[in-house]
Amino acid sequence: xxxxxxxxxxxxxxxxxxxxxxxxxxxxxxxxxxxxxxxxxxxxxxxxxxxxxxxxxxxxxxxxxxxxxxxxxxxxxxxxxxxxxxxxxxxxxxxxxxxxxxxxxxxxxxxxxxxxxxxxxxxxxxxxxxxxxxxxxxxxxxxxxxxxxxxxxxxxxxxxxxxxxxxxxxxxxxxxxxxxxxxxxxxxxxxxxxxxxxxxxxxxxxxxxxxxxxxxxxxxxxxxxxxxxxxxxxxxxxxxxxxxxxxxxxxxxxxxxxxxxxxxxxxxxxxxxxxxxxxxxxxxxxxxxxxxxxxxxxxxxxxxxxxxxxxxxxxxxxx
Numbered sequence: 218x219x220x221x222x223x224x225x226x227x228x229x230x231x232x233x234x235x236x237x238x239x240x241x242x243x244x245x246x247x248x249x250x251x252x253x254x255x256x257x258x259x260x261x262x263x264x265x266x267x268x269x270x271x272x273x274x275x276x277x278x279x280x281x282x283x284x285x286x287x288x289x290x291x292x293x294x295x296x297x298x299x300x301x302x303x304x305x306x307x308x309x310x311x312x313x314x315x316x317x318x319x320x321x322x323x324x325x326x327x328x329x330x331x332x333x334x335x336x337x338x339x340x341x342x343x344x345x346x347x348x349x350x351x352x353x354x355x356x357x358x359x360x361x362x363x364x365x366x367x368x369x370x371x372x373x374x375x376x377x378x379x380x381x382x383x384x385x386x387x388x389x390x391x392x393x394x395x396x397x398x399x400x401x402x403x404x405x406x407x408x409x410x411x412x413x414x415x416x417x418x419x420x421x422x423x424x425x426x427x428x429x430x431x432x433x434x435x436x437x438x439x440x441x442x443x444x445x446x447x448x449x450x451x452x453x454x455x456x457x458x459x460x461x462x463x464x465x466x467x468x469x470x471x472x473x474x475x476x477x478x479x480x481x482x483x484x485x486x487x488x489x490x491x492x493x494x495x496x497x498x499x500x501x502x503x504x505x506x507x508x509x510x511x512x513x514x515x516x517x518x519x520x521x522x523x524x525x526x527x528x529x530x531x532x533x534x535x536x
Contacts, residue, residue: 242478242513249477249490250505256495260476265374279316283362286314291414292365292373299363305352305370313361324353331355340422376496378489380444380480388439390526391446391469397522400453401447410434416447417502419452423478429453444480447519451475454515469497471508472513478516483523 246399256262266409272292276284283290293314299305322331326348328340332347334355365373395402410417417433431449436442451472459468477490494505 220408224420235264235517238517239513240467242516243509244479245481246309246474246506246509246512247290249474249494250489251502252491253494253498255496256491260536261374262492262495265376268303268373270311271298275316276400282316283314283364283482287364288411289366289413290314290364293362295360295362299368301369303371303373305365305368307363307368311363311367314363314408315359317357319354319359320356320358321352323347323350324355327355329355376489378490378493379438379441380476380485381438382440382480382488384440384443384483384485386530387443387485387523387526388446389530390523391443391450393530394522394526397430397526398450398454398518399426399428400427400450402436402450403425403430403432404442405432406435416441417449419449419457429457440485443483444476444485444489447470447479450519451515454518455511466497467508468502469514470494470505474496474505474512475515478512479519479523482516482520 220250272294275293285294294302296307299307320331324331324333325340325341325342326345328335328338330338330340332350335347392402411431412434415434416436417431419429419431421430422428423430429452431446431453433442433445433449449472450466455471455475456468473490473493477487480487480490498504
């Protein structure tokens with residue numbers, strides 16, 4: 218897979234600045250869509266996708282149980298699944314995470330009980346013998362699972378999605394520009410982070426200002442921290458209070474495309490956006506260009522605001 222080479226671009230402070238930005242952003246978004254298409258068909262992505270398909274999609278109830286018992290859980294599977302499917306082994310002394318597993322067995326067509334419960338019930342159904350009954354859900358039983366952090370062995374394939382580069386004063390500029398954008402930002406220490414694998418969130422309003430609150434998990438890679446901030450700022454500007462779950466993947470595409478464009482403008486290596494978006498596209502990267510207007514307008518707003526803040530920051534330091 219080839220990733221588009223990123224080059225520094227500046228827009229003149231003239232009447233044509235907006236047109237220049239719009240044209241360049243359009244080219245970059247098309248580059249991104251092309252690279253995402255290539256990523257989806259790459260061997261690296263297909264290997265990662267195969268591994269993801271082997272993990273269960275847990276019910277809301279079981280997801281809550283997992284998070285209550287192991288808040289940092291990210292990849293969960295049973296003891297034998299880890300051993301047989303992934304060649305990993307639960308480490309000695311680890312405590313199981315308990316969930317409810319469905320019991321699927323022969324089921325009486327009338328009372329919907331299993332054969333053993335049917336025999337002790339008042340149900341008089343006898344049209345077909347139990348061995349001919351269809352299978353169905355008859356109840357739940359406790360089952361033990363373990364998070365990947367409780368196991369050791371062969372590593373799982375991973376996708377490199379982190380941004381890199383020399384970000385200069387971009388993080389301070391993002392924090393200082395929040396007032397102008399009506400956003401409340403916060404960098405949260407890793408030990409206080411409560412959102413699992415997520416790098417950032419935009420889920421609540423600040424009770425004081427009622428502005429969208431953006432929280433990002435602090436990390437050593439400050440370029441990636443900046444990329445996450447831009448992604449969440451895009452959510453705040455484009456999607457806050459939008460509840461339609463059917464639009465979720467398209468919202469992620471828009472936010473990450475904005476992060477890619479803005480990060481690229483500030484000379485960050487945003488090639489990791491390609492794999493991030495590949496995981497959200499459902500093999501349809503065309504939606505990125507379909508939403509070009511929303512992506513372009515939001516990217517332009519962030520670039521203009523950050524440019525102004527970066528010009529002001531050196532003066533503020535000097536004062």
